[in-house]
Amino acid sequence: MFGRGLKTLSLLTVVLIVGAFALVFFYAPNDADQGFIQKIFYLHVPLAIVALCGFVAGGIYGIRYLRSGDRQHDLRSYVAIHLSLILAVGALVTGSIWAKASWGVWWTWDEPTLVSFLIVFLLYACYQPLRFSIEDPERQARYAAVFAIVAGAFVPLNFMAVRMAQSLVHPRVLSTTGGSMPGSMRLTFLVSLIGMALLFVTLWKYELASKSATFRLRALKRKLAGDDEVWVPNPRRSAAPTL
Amino acid sequence: MRRTVGAVLRKELRLELRAPQAVPAMALFSVTTLVVFHFALQRGQVDGDLAAGVLWVTLLFAAMLGTSRLFVADHEEGGLDGFLLAPVDRTALLVAKALALLGFLAAFEVVAVPAFGLLLLGPTPDAGAVASLVVVLLLADAGIAVVGTLVSALAVQTRSRDLLVPLLALPLLIPVVIAAAKATTPLFLAGGAEALPGRWLAILGLYDLVFGLLAYAIFDFLLEE
Numbered sequence: 386m387f388g389r390g391l392k393t394l395s396l397l398t399v400v401l402i403v404g405a406f407a408l409v410f411f412y413a414p415n416d417a418d419q420g421f422i423q424k425i426f427y428l429h430v431p432l433a434i435v436a437l438c439g440f441v442a443g444g445i446y447g448i449r450y451l452r453s454g455d456r457q458h459d460l461r462s463y464v465a466i467h468l469s470l471i472l473a474v475g476a477l478v479t480g481s482i483w484a485k486a487s488w489g490v491w492w493t494w495d496e497p498t499l500v501s502f503l504i505v506f507l508l509y510a511c512y513q514p515l516r517f518s519i520e521d522p523e524r525q526a527r528y529a530a531v532f533a534i535v536a537g538a539f540v541p542l543n544f545m546a547v548r549m550a551q552s553l554v555h556p557r558v559l560s561t562t563g564g565s566m567p568g569s570m571r572l573t574f575l576v577s578l579i580g581m582a583l584l585f586v587t588l589w590k591y592e593l594a595s596k597s598a599t600f601r602l603r604a605l606k607r608k609l610a611g612d613d614e615v616w617v618p619n620p621r622r623s624a625a626p627t628l
Numbered sequence: 629m630r631r632t633v634g635a636v637l638r639k640e641l642r643l644e645l646r647a648p649q650a651v652p653a654m655a656l657f658s659v660t661t662l663v664v665f666h667f668a669l670q671r672g673q674v675d676g677d678l679a680a681g682v683l684w685v686t687l688l689f690a691a692m693l694g695t696s697r698l699f700v701a702d703h704e705e706g707g708l709d710g711f712l713l714a715p716v717d718r719t720a721l722l723v724a725k726a727l728a729l730l731g732f733l734a735a736f737e738v739v740a741v742p743a744f745g746l747l748l749l750g751p752t753p754d755a756g757a758v759a760s761l762v763v764v765l766l767l768a769d770a771g772i773a774v775v776g777t778l779v780s781a782l783a784v785q786t787r788s789r790d791l792l793v794p795l796l797a798l799p800l801l802i803p804v805v806i807a808a809a810k811a812t813t814p815l816f817l818a819g820g821a822e823a824l825p826g827r828w829l830a831i832l833g834l835y836d837l838v839f840g841l842l843a844y845a846i847f848d849f850l851l852e853e
Binding site for chain 1: 795806
């Protein structure tokens with residue numbers, strides 16, 4: 386009832402992720418300048434792209450929540466932003482490793498994509514504290530949705546401003562558009578990207594199914610035993626929405 | 629709508645005039661920050677991009693003080709409930725509060741910017757540079773006022789509002805800082821002021837427009853009870 390289609394989706398995700406890694410290690414050529422380390426690109430860039438798309442998706446579900454008042458949309462928005470935050474940490478860490486290996490520094494302010502990603506991450510890091518500090522669940526959902534929408538609109542604007550702040554002659558060696566990538570690299574990259582996107586969707590659906598099932602179970606128990614019998618105190622404090 | 633905005637705006641300004649709170653605090657804070665910059669940078673004078681950076685950090689952090697207090701009195705004294713009971717358009721509150729914050733920002737900058745010029749700025753700007761600076765200040769203040777009002781309305785209902793306002797507002801305002809600092813750097817050059825780069829003014833204007841429309845569309849949901 387809650388996990389419809391999850392089995393197929395999980396299998397597909399496993400196949401694609403394994404396939405992507407096989408392509409990365411055995412098919413894609415080593416980069417002429419950077420050698421083997423360049424292969425972190427196939428992990429780092431999909432992580433970052435999927436995280437940003439997840440943030441924007443959180444904003445879109447925020448809009449849908451405000452329009453319909455359906456708490457399911459709030460839950461979807463929350464899970465999307467939560468997962469994206471985790472992926473964003475991964476993207477920042479892998480990006481740092483790559484920067485150390487290829488430019489010799491852990492962090493550089495010259496790369497606009499890096500800087501704007503950090504700003505977006507700092508902004509979204511406030512999402513959970515915001516939810517924590519509002520007790521009333523209905524108001525928490527509404528305010529979180531407003532935040533998700535504002536931040537979602539901020540993502541593209543911020544990228545534009547930071548990119549313009551760099552001098553336009555700065556060479557974009559590590560362009561992600563794939564303009565100068567050879568075909569085998571582009572294929573590997575695309576498979577990695579789709580695999581990562583599927584992984585995100587799968588995890589998102591698992592989390593939604595798990596949360597919905599928990600709430601449904603609690604509601605059913607309450608119906609059987611009465612409201613006071615099955616009040617389940619949250620064992621761990623969480624900012625997650627309850628239905 | 630216009631009458632409501634006028635009434636709320638008059639009330640805000642009257643409150644601030646009778647018991648000045650936000651503007652003196654922001655002005656004092658900005659002057660203190662300039663002194664801190666003098667010692668932290670160990671410089672008597674700054675110019676160029678360093679001057680622009682010092683000015684915008686000072687103005688932005690001082691603006692956070694006024695922003696976090698914007699809705700507190702209304703929230704505690706029941707002004708918000710009173711406004712919600714009145715049969716008026718709720719967006720009027722956003723417009724009035726943003727205009728009030730814009731007024732407060734302009735008022736404290738009348739103190740802060742000349743203080744910056746006296747205390748830290750090396751080259752003396754001519755009339756043209758001052759006029760350009762006023763344009764940049766106005767555009768940046770509009771963005772700070774809109775985003776500040778939105779964040780302040782969001783944070784006032786939470787338990788940790790004084791913590792949340794700067795945490796939420798500063799990342800959102802980074803594009804304003806980038807554009808404003810880039811636009812004011814040529815005005816403070818040691819070899820004499822250069823022309824204002826139009827590209828950064830356009831970015832500031834675009835930011836104001838996008839967040840103005842966004843705030844207009846979304847503000848209702850922050851007031852619903």
